[in-house]
Amino acid sequence: MPKFTPRFILLAALLAFAQNALAIDQQKVLSALQTVVMVRGYNDTGGLSYGSGVVVGENKVMTNCHIFRSTKQPWVARGEDSYDIVSVQADRWHDLCLVSTINLPFKPATIIKNHDLKRGQEIISIGHSNGAPSPLTSAGIINSSYTFEGGRVIRSSAAFRMGASGSGIFDTEGNLLGINTFKTPGRHAYFYSLPIEWLADLEKLPVETTFPIKGKAFWEEDDDKKPFFMQIALPEINQDWPKLAKIAQSWIDIDPKNSDAWYELGNAQENMQKIDEAKIAYKKSVALDASNTDSLFRLGAIAQSAGDKVVVHDINVAIANINKDLAQEYSHMLGCETEC
Missing domain, CATH: 2.40.10.120 (Thrombin, subunit H)
Incomplete structure (x- = not known):
């Protein structure tokens, strides 16, 4: 038609x-x-x-x-x-x-x-x-x-x-x-x-026939009442690393087994030049979720800066087992000609 x-x-x-x-x-x-x-x-x-x-x-x-x-x-x-x-x-x-x-x-x-x-x-x-x-x-x-x-x-x-x-x-x-x-x-x-x-x-909720539909959604809450995965967004975008670290730590205090929370803490610490603390956070993130490629990427970048080619390669293999396209992106990010 x-x-x-x-x-x-x-x-x-x-x-x-x-x-x-x-x-x-x-x-x-x-x-x-x-x-x-x-x-x-x-x-x-x-x-x-x-x-x-x-x-x-x-x-x-x-x-x-x-x-x-x-x-x-x-x-x-x-x-x-x-x-x-x-x-x-x-x-x-x-x-x-x-x-x-x-x-x-x-x-x-x-x-x-x-x-x-x-x-x-x-x-x-x-x-x-x-x-x-x-x-x-x-x-x-x-x-x-x-x-x-x-x-x-x-x-x-x-x-x-x-x-x-x-x-x-x-x-x-x-x-x-x-x-x-x-x-x-x-x-x-x-x-x-x-x-x-x-x-x-x-599908289990009551059927209504009257509009408008009023009511606040979770994502419209005040900033400090939003889910942590929303609270971290603007500090991360705005590169407000101390604030991101504070929110990430609060997230971990409530949900210590959350891989994303540990990644965000590592991200904040790395950008504040607290490299050792960042490595600990990233490793904790990967231990909780081996498929957290964000943390793997950053651990690879830190390893390359330290000249640790073995860790760089091991991380490349780990990422390739998750997603080959991401492994290519990882190699490109680190400047490897083919793969790290």
Whole structure:
């Protein structure tokens, strides 16, 4: 149909861009693209509120609750077609809403339970950034994922903008991993997606038929009440190392077996030139999670500065066993001609 042409053009552009970087299944990613819809509604001033959503079942669309705060009659849209929203199941704290429509003709996204998220894993964000009528795509990798209240919140490098709230983050085979929800401010933003595992609890909530949907989400808390994986973001971006060290230590005091907390402490200490302390923190991080390539990278860099070629090589082997592409990045970072 002619009105679907732009989506195919956008996907073709993505595939051309990502051909050398991503090992994608083109047909499955195309199917994923067709599960993403717009969510719209008029606010009290007559303006149009908009976001994105992902079809996750028959007549069911998963999106963010915060896009319903100023509209009484929202609907789902694709192109010139619209579908009334008749009810919603709302988890306000986790900022996830499951809306029900009538006669929605789109197939749901593919969801794999207990998906094994890996650092450096290639992903694709698909949503209506800036209210674009056709979904836009953004390729990236998983920077990290954080255990939080029964799921793993994903931080990735796949950028999304206003209008993409409620959109999907997919792996390169088109499987839905999470719902794009919030980001840090500024040019060097961190992008966060909520875990698809929360859908199971969302489906058990009471059905509501009244909009708007009000209520604060966890990521909107005051800074000192946010989860630690959010508290560390701005100090890290702003290179405020003493503050990062303080937050990381508080994180460790509460959760001493958290590999990410130890990495963040090492990161702060290394940048404050406390190299010995940083090595201890990074090693603790790796001991808790052998796949923490962030800590492995930094241990390799410290070893190279000390002239310890054996450790540099051993770390290269360890990273290669996790992800060969990351091992190449590690070698490139350290200036090795082929591999360290």
